[in-house]
Amino acid sequence: MFLTGRAADAAVALGDDALVLSHRLGEWAGHAPMLEEEVALANIALDLLGQARFLYSLAGDEDELAYLREERAFRNAQLVERPNGDFASTIARQLYFSSYQELLYTELASAEGELAPLAAKAVKEVAYHRDHAVQWTLRLGDGTAESSRRMQAALTDLWRYTGELFDPVEGLPVDTAALREPWLASVSAVVRQATLTLPDGPDRSGWTAGGGRHGIHTEAFGRMIAEMQHLHRAHPGATW
């Protein structure tokens, strides 16, 4: 039984967050700074891919949703599509996003609705993702001068993609705006402990503010899904 209407849209939007971030993390394979991180990043990517597949399965065929929609039909927040950058950049993206996802899934797990069972299961995975990001933020922030500089630059650079996370997601039984305050408190505490600071600048990126949930993405996203979809699209109707 598929969800329909706005409930399906909500499942797809959260599925898009998970798929796109999973894809970005998958790009690290073979490039990570140490073997332990090859394992950890792949592990997080696999958890997210599992979440995406489950969420898509509530709304339709997972491969049609992943491979046959065009750029403007994706509803993920722009934060998750940002290119990996250096390891600090990937960790900053993980810290911002996993802190949001943990709060979101905790709310969703206790709300009425079809997404509650998924959220209850996924929140445990996400807690691990957040712990991974927190530990690395602390190490890099309070490590060497170079790592501290890089981690600060990454937090600052991605800050303008965080505001969008708290925009409403159509059909989702969670007041996402209300997540901003606890999110800011938890992220600030980590950043402070890492001897870094959260930026003062705007948490929205110019005219595309809040665009991801409406299908407005960054340029890098188009290339990302072109790569992701090309083989599937080159063989219409084939099964794999």
Place this chain on the structure above:
Amino acid sequence: MTTAQATDTVDQQADFDAVVSAEGRIEPRDWMPDAYRATLVRQIAQHAHSEIIGMQPEANWITRAPSLRRKAILMAKVQDEAGHGLYLYGAAETLDVDRGELLDKLHAGRQRYSSIFNYPTLTWADVGAIGWLVDGAAITNQVPLCRCSYGPYARAMVRICKEESFHQRQGYELLHALSHGTPAQHAMAQDAVDRWWWPSLMMFGPPDDESSHSEQSMAWRIKRHSNDELRQRFVDICVPQAESLGLALPDPDLRWNEERGTHDFGEIDWSEFQQVLRGNGPCNEQRLDQRRTAHENGAWVREAAAAHAAKHSARTSDDAVSGTATGEGAMAG
């Protein structure tokens, strides 16, 4: 050497020989001949390096996997290879070498990895061919290593072989889907098997009469079967599997030999093997470059982890504040 020391060594050698010939296990704290230790370090390091270099040709397709199910399977497989690298470097470290030192040797071209990974993965079907043929050949080589005389290596291999056989079945299943899919998918699968078959046969190493390390390794119970025996076993396993797949093996001389009870197969092009071994394969430079680049780009991360761990342990011992000990020291290698 004093007479007493010489007697000790003679006794130790006798104990070692007795354990090995009784199919016992040598453990890290046991006495072992220097040459035995050196052989194991060389072999285990090469095996570990093969796991981490071997991630590259498959990771090449993670971002393009044509279904979410296949993407998950492939990502999990590449992750397993990183895990195998970890167990194997761990096994090597029981022989008084460290991972950082072994990686430096790999990056400097002073230790090898399996030549098979110097071939490119040109299409999605190559992911299946690697699973079926390359992992299949690796399992044929590695199953006997589960009984290797050196305990930590043997135990690592038990775990690795279980995962490898899973990968081999996944590769077979991937090719089966392609072979029984559209004509274009079938052609893609056949092309991949055509390109990977002969290099897979070369994975067993040179013919027995040219193999330099074999005899001593057999005596030490590190190696159990000759290169040619294992290669023959692999061919005999693959022939019926290729039939079930509906794919041809690219060897006109391949046929059942009633008298020998095994398959005859064509001449391997050993000049190609030697070329790839010497660094002239299609991807030798690319693979090592990527590995070195990843390592160099990661240096500041490893340094940060070590610096943080050092500060943290200094603080903990200063004021006995209990914190979130994270064991970063282990990652600094």
